[in-house]
Amino acid sequence: MKKYSIDQLEINEISNKNEYFSIIESLLFVSGEPLNLKNIADIIQCDLKYTNKLLKEMAAIYEDNSRGIKLISIDDNYQLVTKPHNSEYIEKLLKTNKRQSLSQASLEALAIIAYKQPVTRIDIDEIRGVKSDRAIVSLHEKNLIKECGRLEAPGRPILYGTTEEFLRYFNLSNLEELPSLDNFVDSFKDITEEDEI
Known part of the structure; x- marks a missing residue:
């Protein structure tokens, strides 16, 4: 895959954006751990600015209430996490409650x-x-x-x-x-x- 500049990507943005979303989602899902912005950009062979733009758009998509996961960012590290309102069901699945309320x-x-x-x-x-x-x-x-x-x-x-x-x-x-x-x-x-x- 060729490394594109931000200007070149805007021409192909519509046709490639969903493919990039799919690749990034797969990377984050398989990793299970936060991935750094630079690491993601290197893997998808895009510059940092465009990769950051993709991640922000993905985060907005995941904010939809019908989605069970969301994309969070901590110091330019990105990770897929479950939405808090689903925690009781996840706890039932895992049979544990690691997020017990704090005293x-x-x-x-x-x-x-x-x-x-x-x-x-x-x-x-x-x-x-x-x-x-x-x-x-x-x-x-x-x-x-x-x-x-x-x-x-x-x-x-x-x-x-x-x-x-x-x-x-x-x-x-x-x-x-x-x-x-x-x-x-x-x-x-x-x-x-x-x-x-």
Whole structure:
């Protein structure tokens, strides 16, 4: 297959687009793991700009409510995933529930890790005011957090950060999409002021 420039492809776009969609869908399905934009472009022998355009169009097609899967992007890595509203049926098929809801303690610890990473367990405990050992173990088992080094301090405590699974779990493309902490502070101030009235 010849490598086309974006201008050449626009001439053949209608006849080739469905073929490219089919090839990319097959690649993502067989891979099971995220594929990098450059890797996809190299395989289909198109430039990055056109491949990115194809992937954006595919993602829009998968947003249709009648589809059971969607195309997600995390830091220019693309993956086919099932839609959340079908999870209970998938769980029945798999007879497992890996996406059990998170406990309040796990959510608190995860929020601290997401916003302050890399962070130690001691820092998490200090912010929460209670021990977080079980929450950290649970988050680690669910692959939402990972060890990302050790702090250069006595005892060399483990540093924790979030994983790509964390981004998938919360439907984020990257950490920059996390809501600003300022929004939470403003909301908290509004609630406190209402309580004082």
